[in-house]
Amino acid sequence: MDTTGLKERAEAWRQADPDSTTAAELAQLLEKGDWTELADRFAGDLEFGTAGLRGVLGAGPNRMNRAVVRRTTAGLARYLKAHVPDVATRGVVVGRDARRLSAELTEDTAAVLAAEGIPAHVFPTPVPTPVTAFAALHLNAAAAIMVTASHNPPEYNGYKVYWGNGAQIIPPHDTGIAASIARVEAANRVPLLTPADARAKGLWKDLGNEVGEAYLRAILGLRVHQRGSQTLSIAYTAMHGVGGVWAERALREAGFPRFTAVAEQQEPDGRFPTVRFPNPEEPGAMDLSLATAERVRADLVLANDPDADRLAVMARDADGRMRMLTGNEVGVLLGHYVLTQGTKRARPYVVTTIVSSTQLGDIARALGAAFDEVLTGFKWIANRALERERTEGTQFVFGYEEALGYTVGTVTRDKDGVGAAVVMADLAAWCESRGTTVLGYLEEIQRRHGLYVGGQRNVTLPGAAGAQTIRAIMDAFRASPPKRIGSAQVSAVRDYKQGTGGLPPSNVLAFELEGGGRVTLRPSGTEPKIKYYFELKESLTAGEPLARARERAEGRLARFIDDFIALARERGQPT
Known part of the structure; x- marks a missing residue:
C-alpha cells in the first residue's frame, strides 16, 4: 500500500473539509495510521x-x-x-x-x-x-x-x-x-x-403548508371507491420515519377512524432505536407492528419505511393469522384493482421491473392494458411512463417494483408509500363491502391469472473488497452461464449489460427456465449487496385448495433457490 500518497490525499481533503467534526475524524485516523480505513x-x-x-x-x-x-x-x-x-x-x-x-x-x-x-x-x-x-x-x-x-x-x-x-x-x-x-x-x-x-x-x-395540503388532496383523490370504513381496523407504523403524521391524517380523512399507530415507532428518530435495519422487509422490523395489530385486532397493517416512499402490508388469512404480503403480491393487488375497478381509460398503462413478478404483465395483457418491463429502479418506471404518454398517448395508472415501491396515477412520478397506503385501505374497504378480505381478493386473482411464487436472497459485501467480490461473481456467471440449476434446464440467458430488449445497458443477468421460471441477479445500486431474485409459476388443478398448491410451489421454490446459491458459491460468493 502506498501510504505516502494516501496520507497526502487524506491531508489535502482534511484541510479542505468545511466540517470540523469530519476534519477531526480524518486527523485522528491519520494520527493512528489506520491505513486500511483510510484506503477505503x-x-x-x-x-x-x-x-x-x-x-x-x-x-x-x-x-x-x-x-x-x-x-x-x-x-x-x-x-x-x-x-x-x-x-x-x-x-x-x-x-x-x-x-x-x-x-x-x-x-x-x-x-x-x-x-x-x-x-x-x-x-x-x-x-x-x-x-x-x-x-x-x-x-x-x-x-x-x-x-x-x-x-x-x-x-x-x-x-x-x-x-x-x-x-x-x-x-x-x-x-x-x-x-x-x-x-x-x-x-x-x-x-x-x-x-x-x-x-x-x-x-x-x-x-409553507400549501404544498403539503395540495399533496394530501391529491392522494385522497386516488381512491377508487372513496367509501372508507367505520369498522375496518388498521395498524400503522412509520418505522421511526417521517410518514407518521402524513399517513395518519390521510387515512383518517379517507374515512378510516379505526387507525392505531405503533406508538414506539410513530415519531421521527434517526437512531431507529427499535430496529437495527429500518426496512419493513428485514426480519424483526415488523414485530412491533404485529404486536400492535394483535392487541387491537387489526384487519390490516400498513408500514412505511423511514422516508415513506415504500409500503409494506400485512393482512389476516382465513385462519385469522396476520400474514406479510410480498411486494409482488401487493403490486398485483393494486394493479388489478385500479385496472378493473378504477376509472376506465382508453389506453390504460402499467409498468413494472425486470426483477418483479411477471404476473402484472399477464394480467395487463388479459385486460387489454399496455404494459412495460423496465430496469430496476423507479426512475425507469416513471421516465418510461412519461415517454409513452408523450409519444403514444397511453394513460399511466400504476407502476411498481417488488422492493415495496408503488405509485398509483400521476400525483407523483416516483414511488409513494403514503399514497399507496390510502389506495390499499380503499381496496380493503371495498373487499369488506363485498364480504371478502384482502387475501380473499388475492386468491380470486391467482385462480384467474395463475399462482406465482417468488423469493429473494441478498448477500451483503461491504467496502472496496466487497465491491470487487460482487464484480467477480457477476463476471463468472456472465463468462460461464449455467446450463442447469439443480433439476431445472436453463432455456435462455438474458444479459442486460448488452441492452437486452431495447433497455439501456445494465449489470443484470437473468436465466430463464424450461417450463417457466427465472432467476435474476444484479448488484444493488444503493447498498453493498448482490441481489438474487427467483420466481416460479405453479399450475392449479381443478378444484384444488390454493393452500395445497402454494405449499407445493414454495417447496419447489426453496429447492430451486438452494440449488442456485450452491452455484453462486462455486463462482466466488463467500459461504
Missing part, C-alpha cells in the same frame, strides 16, 4: 449513481458528509444552469428526512444553490420523499433534491435528485451531473450564502 475512504469518490448519492456518514470522498454534498450541489447547480435556461426563475425544491446530519446537509444544499443564483424552495421541517417529488411538479421547479437514505441503517445518509419532470434522473443527466461534479473545486472553496443572506436576496424560500 479514499478508494474513490462516492458514486453519483442510481438517483444521486447514498453512503455511510463519515469523512472522506467515499463517504456522505458536508464536503461531498457541497461539491455535489455545486456540480448539479452548474449543470442545471447549462441545460435549463429558466432555472433561475423556476428554482429547485429541497426536502429532507429526519436522519442524522439531514438538517445540515439540507442547509448546505440550499446555501450552495443560492450562491449559484438558483432559488431554493426549502421544506423547513422533515417531509416524506413523495412530498418532495410532488413539490417539483406542483411548483414547476427545474429540479428537486431530497436528503434521505430511505430504508438504510442509521449510519447512512443520501441525496436524491429529481429532474423538472418530477422523475428521478436518468441518462444523460446522471452522467452529465457526475462529470460536472468532478470539475468542482475543493469543498472549502465552493461559494455559499448564509441562510439569512439567501432569504434576503429571495434565493431561499421556505415552503
Whole structure:
C-alpha cells in the first residue's frame, strides 16, 4: 500500500473539509495510521449513481458528509444552469428526512444553490420523499433534491435528485451531473450564502403548508371507491420515519377512524432505536407492528419505511393469522384493482421491473392494458411512463417494483408509500363491502391469472473488497452461464449489460427456465449487496385448495433457490 500518497490525499481533503467534526475524524485516523480505513475512504469518490448519492456518514470522498454534498450541489447547480435556461426563475425544491446530519446537509444544499443564483424552495421541517417529488411538479421547479437514505441503517445518509419532470434522473443527466461534479473545486472553496443572506436576496424560500395540503388532496383523490370504513381496523407504523403524521391524517380523512399507530415507532428518530435495519422487509422490523395489530385486532397493517416512499402490508388469512404480503403480491393487488375497478381509460398503462413478478404483465395483457418491463429502479418506471404518454398517448395508472415501491396515477412520478397506503385501505374497504378480505381478493386473482411464487436472497459485501467480490461473481456467471440449476434446464440467458430488449445497458443477468421460471441477479445500486431474485409459476388443478398448491410451489421454490446459491458459491460468493 502506498501510504505516502494516501496520507497526502487524506491531508489535502482534511484541510479542505468545511466540517470540523469530519476534519477531526480524518486527523485522528491519520494520527493512528489506520491505513486500511483510510484506503477505503479514499478508494474513490462516492458514486453519483442510481438517483444521486447514498453512503455511510463519515469523512472522506467515499463517504456522505458536508464536503461531498457541497461539491455535489455545486456540480448539479452548474449543470442545471447549462441545460435549463429558466432555472433561475423556476428554482429547485429541497426536502429532507429526519436522519442524522439531514438538517445540515439540507442547509448546505440550499446555501450552495443560492450562491449559484438558483432559488431554493426549502421544506423547513422533515417531509416524506413523495412530498418532495410532488413539490417539483406542483411548483414547476427545474429540479428537486431530497436528503434521505430511505430504508438504510442509521449510519447512512443520501441525496436524491429529481429532474423538472418530477422523475428521478436518468441518462444523460446522471452522467452529465457526475462529470460536472468532478470539475468542482475543493469543498472549502465552493461559494455559499448564509441562510439569512439567501432569504434576503429571495434565493431561499421556505415552503409553507400549501404544498403539503395540495399533496394530501391529491392522494385522497386516488381512491377508487372513496367509501372508507367505520369498522375496518388498521395498524400503522412509520418505522421511526417521517410518514407518521402524513399517513395518519390521510387515512383518517379517507374515512378510516379505526387507525392505531405503533406508538414506539410513530415519531421521527434517526437512531431507529427499535430496529437495527429500518426496512419493513428485514426480519424483526415488523414485530412491533404485529404486536400492535394483535392487541387491537387489526384487519390490516400498513408500514412505511423511514422516508415513506415504500409500503409494506400485512393482512389476516382465513385462519385469522396476520400474514406479510410480498411486494409482488401487493403490486398485483393494486394493479388489478385500479385496472378493473378504477376509472376506465382508453389506453390504460402499467409498468413494472425486470426483477418483479411477471404476473402484472399477464394480467395487463388479459385486460387489454399496455404494459412495460423496465430496469430496476423507479426512475425507469416513471421516465418510461412519461415517454409513452408523450409519444403514444397511453394513460399511466400504476407502476411498481417488488422492493415495496408503488405509485398509483400521476400525483407523483416516483414511488409513494403514503399514497399507496390510502389506495390499499380503499381496496380493503371495498373487499369488506363485498364480504371478502384482502387475501380473499388475492386468491380470486391467482385462480384467474395463475399462482406465482417468488423469493429473494441478498448477500451483503461491504467496502472496496466487497465491491470487487460482487464484480467477480457477476463476471463468472456472465463468462460461464449455467446450463442447469439443480433439476431445472436453463432455456435462455438474458444479459442486460448488452441492452437486452431495447433497455439501456445494465449489470443484470437473468436465466430463464424450461417450463417457466427465472432467476435474476444484479448488484444493488444503493447498498453493498448482490441481489438474487427467483420466481416460479405453479399450475392449479381443478378444484384444488390454493393452500395445497402454494405449499407445493414454495417447496419447489426453496429447492430451486438452494440449488442456485450452491452455484453462486462455486463462482466466488463467500459461504
